[in-house]
Amino acid sequence: MNARFHLKPMDYIQTPESKLTFNRSLFAEVAPKYDFITKALSFGRDTAWKRALVAGLPAAERPACIDLACGTGDITRLLAERYPDGEITGFDLTPSMLDRAAQLTRSRNIRFLEGSMQHLPFESGSLDLVTGGYALRNAPDLNQTIDEIARVLRPGGTAAFLDFSKPRNAAGQRITHFALKFWGGLWGTLLHGNPDVYGYIADSLKLYPDRTELRERFEKRGFVPQKRTLLFGGMLEISRFKKG
Template sequence: MNEKRRFRQRLKDFDLTLPESKKEYNRMLFTPVAQVYSGITRVLSFGRDAAWKRKLISLLPEIPEPRILDLACGPGDLSFLLALRYPSARIEGIDLNTDMLDRAASNLARMPGNIQERIHFFPGDMNELPFNDGEFDIVSGGYALRNSPDLGRSLAEVHRMLKPGGYAAFLDFSRSSRKHTGRLQLGLLSFWGRLWGRVYHGNPEVYGYIAESLKSFPDQAEFLRLLEGFGFSPVHYLPRMFGMLRITVIRKN
């Protein structure tokens, strides 16, 4: 059995309904993804990913010298945009996958010195964050919450770490609350992700996971109710790519 086939079989052995299993699945899955993340994200989004992230950041209010936490930071795209948006911000970026963090560190080394001094990347689990209550003005996440092993626990952590009145900003895949529309969106995402998983890695499961993870993620109406239940008020909730993605900005009550 070749290496790609072994990797594909190992992915199938995980039970994504179990938090610890999903956590290890994500840790392993994003190792090959880290090498091509920026390129494949552009392909999967039809070149729109950077614009969506800029839009997300633009919706946040002016805050002097904010403290910011970027969840599942990957190669650091949102962290760098936040550093540009807030020239006096201190930013912590966390990710489970060390290969992603290596890419982030490499990208950071090419940034101007004033940005390098304000961003710190380190390994971390969004369900067990080593920070004090009310420590951050902003929490961000690009394609983060959908990958959480325990969404409720992640939202509780976000709420705990935000200051009263603090903001959280997320970009992620989404599905309609309408049953038939949601099925169509999942089918399109599955086809598109599996196609490019095969092209980039010889393994359709790598990006087919996007649709699989979305099946167990709350639909649009459920997600808003969940956020409100955890003590957040919606500020902006914008659809992108025919509703298959959402830009979400919320405020801690």
């Protein structure tokens, strides 16, 4: 990780401004290894989970879609396969991630844009689908990001996300934090010489709402929770919401 981030991630993710700066530096560091590490951390299950996310989306002929925190574009490309006549946008904070995504992409109905989830460059009510893989947990300001998702989606539109999931009970939270801290720290040490590069996942989950509260935050903004799928013993979750 960039040398100026010599403190622990928790020192940087307490405010939206510092978390935005931290995320930009962190994901620039991990971009060259991102595809490998998502598979390693998930024991090879990441691709199947993302396919399940996209397979669970509603049928549509020409949907306008945005894939938040698209990284190297794996979900973005799956959306293009599912909706070959749709308009697909991969959206990410990190230029090096977007460069890698563009190199891997051949679909003509995909474009990539750089920006923050707190300010989506779309007109209100202009999108049919919003997706994200490990996106919401990395939002600098989660409430503002959900507000933006609600703003850009049309009534009846769908938002669907894959991310680490926080149980409501304290014991479950401790177990999840320990497991993620150990496994992420191991890979951070092996690949970057710094356990906090991927140990950050556990730290970010500490400040993230539990799975019940997350649904409630969407409900407060006019969303109706749809099917929820817990993965990997409940450590991850595919969550789907329909805008009322």
